[in-house]
Amino acid sequence: MQAKDILSHFGLSQSGDHVVRSPIDGAEIGRVSYDDAKSVDAKIKKSVDAFLAWRNVPAPRRGELVRLFGEELRANKEALGRLVTLEAGKILQEGLGEVQEMIDICDFAVGLSRQLYGLTIASERPGHRMMETWHPAGPVGIISAFNFPVAVWAWNAALALVCGDSVIWKPSEKTPLTALATQVLFERAVKRFGDAPAHLSRIVLGLRDTGQLLAKDHRLPVISATGSTRMGRELAPVVAARFGRSILELGGNNAMIVAPSAKLDLAQRAITFAAVGTAGQRCTSLRRLFVHETIYDKLVSSLKSIYSNLPIGNPLEAKTLVGPLIDKGAFENMERALSNARDEGGQIAGGGRVLENQFPNAFYVRPAIAEMPNQTATVERETFAPILYVMRYSKFDEAIARQNAVPQGLSSCVFTQDMQEAEKFLASGGSDCGIANVNIGPSGAEIGGAFGGEKETGGGRESGSDSWKAYMRRQTATINYSDALPLAQGIEFAV
Numbered sequence: 001m002q003a004k005d006i007l008s009h010f011g012l013s014q015s016g017d018h019v020v021r022s023p024i025d026g027a028e029i030g031r032v033s034y035d036d037a038k039s040v041d042a043k044i045k046k047s048v049d050a051f052l053a054w055r056n057v058p059a060p061r062r063g064e065l066v067r068l069f070g071e072e073l074r075a076n077k078e079a080l081g082r083l084v085t086l087e088a089g090k091i092l093q094e095g096l097g098e099v100q101e102m103i104d105i106c107d108f109a110v111g112l113s114r115q116l117y118g119l120t121i122a123s124e125r126p127g128h129r130m131m132e133t134w135h136p137a138g139p140v141g142i143i144s145a146f147n148f149p150v151a152v153w154a155w156n157a158a159l160a161l162v163c164g165d166s167v168i169w170k171p172s173e174k175t176p177l178t179a180l181a182t183q184v185l186f187e188r189a190v191k192r193f194g195d196a197p198a199h200l201s202r203i204v205l206g207l208r209d210t211g212q213l214l215a216k217d218h219r220l221p222v223i224s225a226t227g228s229t230r231m232g233r234e235l236a237p238v239v240a241a242r243f244g245r246s247i248l249e250l251g252g253n254n255a256m257i258v259a260p261s262a263k264l265d266l267a268q269r270a271i272t273f274a275a276v277g278t279a280g281q282r283c284t285s286l287r288r289l290f291v292h293e294t295i296y297d298k299l300v301s302s303l304k305s306i307y308s309n310l311p312i313g314n315p316l317e318a319k320t321l322v323g324p325l326i327d328k329g330a331f332e333n334m335e336r337a338l339s340n341a342r343d344e345g346g347q348i349a350g351g352g353r354v355l356e357n358q359f360p361n362a363f364y365v366r367p368a369i370a371e372m373p374n375q376t377a378t379v380e381r382e383t384f385a386p387i388l389y390v391m392r393y394s395k396f397d398e399a400i401a402r403q404n405a406v407p408q409g410l411s412s413c414v415f416t417q418d419m420q421e422a423e424k425f426l427a428s429g430g431s432d433c434g435i436a437n438v439n440i441g442p443s444g445a446e447i448g449g450a451f452g453g454e455k456e457t458g459g460g461r462e463s464g465s466d467s468w469k470a471y472m473r474r475q476t477a478t479i480n481y482s483d484a485l486p487l488a489q490g491i492e493f494a495v
């Protein structure tokens with residue numbers, strides 16, 4: 001199925017002033033029109049109206065809408081997964097996996113719609129009862145990135161919808177078509193549901209300034225934004241200035257420690273998937289590898305041989321494991337990082353553009369391994385490309401300290417069979433990241449856990465566990481069923 005067929009499968013028009021190009025070959029795959037401040041304002045107004053009606057629908061009934069949406073996703077997994085591949089350039093297996101991640105979060109949210117539990121709290125006063133109730137927060141603004149063009153929206157939207165919120169989505173300007181296709185599936189679910197308010201989910205298209213319009217708007221009490229740390233730094237103060245709540249999922253600089261006892265065959269596979277999968281363009285991609293000095297040569301030489309045989313090419317072809325970078329800017333960033341790493345004493349294997357003749361308007365690269373003398377300034381920065389910085393270590397505690405010594409704090413992992421090391425890694429003095437794994441790579445998290453990280457990663461949590469609480473407002477209620485009016489803290493106030 002070509003882009004044209006997929007777009008007509010979703011009934012999407014192909015007109016508009018802005019051309020959308022596939023990173024696979026640089027060809028035009030669609031056109032869209034951008035919103036302006038006036039249309040964004042009108043859409044936010046409609047989101048507010050939708051919220052006011054939706055918040056009164058019982059939560060399990062709201063779950064039914066998300067269940068129907070999950071059914072639409074199941075029925076269209078292949079088409080939407082392919083569109084993800086065409087528009088974002090990730091291999092088809094990962095495009096399909098992304099849609100599966102949407103389906104999974106829908107299932108999770110349906111269950112959650114019957115479990116929005118609050119606490120009952122013991123009151124210190126006689127004849128009183130205290131309780132905590134979670135109420136819908138309001139319309140939620142969702143700003144998403146190109147690399148997970150639909151799954152990350154779904155993490156937010158599926159939870160927000162069962163929590164009684166409406167959603168308004170600004171997808172990356174690099175991937176608007178997958179967003180529009182998702183919206184079509186959502187509208188089908190709304191139709192089958194019957195009596196949901198109109199405009200429960202809206203899309204606004206545009207560049208950074210469109211995201212800023214959402215960030216600024218006091219009618220959106222929650223803004224969930226995924227992207228670079230630079231983006232978060234611009235956006236968070238704008239939301240904070242109006243006392244809005246941000247859920248931030250920003251840059252990562254994820255590490256793996258490989259200890260002497262590690263099962264190297266598993267570690268190698270985990271490293272390769274995490275470092276070169278999605279062409280190194282996941283926020284959870286593996287970027288830093290700390291290898292114990294006794295196994296360093298063995299592991300690094302086998303990684304180099306795996307890297308030299310990686311199938312790089314068209315992500316729609318089944319044998320491909322590494323697709324293109326998203327655009328020229330991404331390629332230039334990779335080149336710059338490699339040249340800086342070289343200047344800092346790094347030994348680089350791989351890197352550079354490939355398949356230039358076959359795809360002159362696309363940017364395929366050979367993933368790179370950069371053996372670094374230490375954790376230099378370049379290693380401390382997140383470069384959204386398949387570069388793996390490798391360093392040796394001698395003491396486990398020192399490896400943990402170096403892992404933590406970067407500004408970002410998203411994902412981390414250790415490969416070890418030594419229980420003491422594994423437990424140390426997970427203990428309070430261990431990894432400082434939001435995600436810490438043992439004998440699993442840093443990427444490819446399941447939806448059931450809370451997803452996000454600390455420090456420059458932004459501190460937000462999305463997806464599983466109790467992340468849903470960020471989409472609701474908490475109300476503490478105290479009820480007096482006595483005939484007296486005792487004051488808390490024993491205060492006497494006779495009138």
Ligand code: UN1
Pocket residue numbers: 101147148152226281282283284442443444445446
């Ligand atoms: C992202 O790159 O923004 O854990 C999200 C993972 C995926 C999500 C990544 N489930 O790698």
